[in-house]
Amino acid sequence: MIRLFAFRDNSCDPRKCTVKRMEKWGQVKVVDTLTRIPRSSLILDPTAERALSPADRGVPSITALDCSWEVLDSVTVRRWPTRRALPYLVAANPVNFGRPLRLTSVEAFAAALVILGEDEQAREVLSKFNWGMHFLELNADPLAEYAAAKDSTEVVAIQALYMGE
Numbered sequence: 530m531i532r533l534f535a536f537r538d539n540s541c542d543p544r545k546c547t548v549k550r551m552e553k554w555g556q557v558k559v560v561d562t563l564t565r566i567p568r569s570s571l572i573l574d575p576t577a578e579r580a581l582s583p584a585d586r587g588v589p590s591i592t593a594l595d596c597s598w599e600v601l602d603s604v605t606v607r608r609w610p611t612r613r614a615l616p617y618l619v620a621a622n623p624v625n626f627g628r629p630l631r632l633t634s635v636e637a638f639a640a641a642l643v644i645l646g647e648d649e650q651a652r653e654v655l656s657k658f659n660w661g662m663h664f665l666e667l668n669a670d671p672l673a674e675y676a677a678a679k680d681s682t683e684v685v686a687i688q689a690l691y692m693g694e
């Protein structure tokens with residue numbers, strides 16, 4: 530099991546927020562300042578240069594950033610020791626259904642967990658959303674390939690095949 534953290538600055542609607550629902554089920558620790566996130570945590574950041582891959586297995590925790598773009602672009606985030614972007618995947622949530630890369634926090638957590646070999650935990654977090662399992666079905670093929678890749682370079686090569694489709 531990998532510990533999950535989320536930084537939330539309340540810039541998005543709490544009624545629609547996937548992290549809030551995860552918090553209710555005790556699946557994630559939500560913090561309101563980045564200083565409360567352990568420095569060893571891997572931050573999921575779509576703007577990071579390196580893609581998440583099985584080479585990152587062994588990280589003690591993962592953090593999603595539920596916040597405005599200004600925070601994502603802050604010095605604290607840009608200088609964070611480990612930041613990773615997720616490779617090409619398609620959203621299953623009702624707001625961005627079928628759109629690539631625009632994942633909700635729970636989808637981002639689930640994808641990261643699968644790539645890091647924690648499939649059961651991925652299913653557990655998605656199980657609280659009625660569209661949740663659909664995310665794994667929609668992305669079954671790329672997720673299986675990413676999870677079997679050696680490193681970030683291989684993940685990026687696999688992603689290129691899916692993006693070209």
Ligand SMILES: C[S@@+](CC[C@H](N)C(=O)[O-])C[C@H]1O[C@@H](n2cnc3c(N)ncnc32)[C@H](O)[C@@H]1O
Nearest residue numbers: 546547573574575593594614615632633634637
């Ligand atoms: C911008 S927030 C939006 C959250 C949304 N309002 C919700 O209720 O879940 C989504 C977070 O998930 C993670 N995420 C989403 N797509 C990602 C990607 N392609 N690569 C890395 N992280 C991603 C990031 O931590 C990102 O900040």
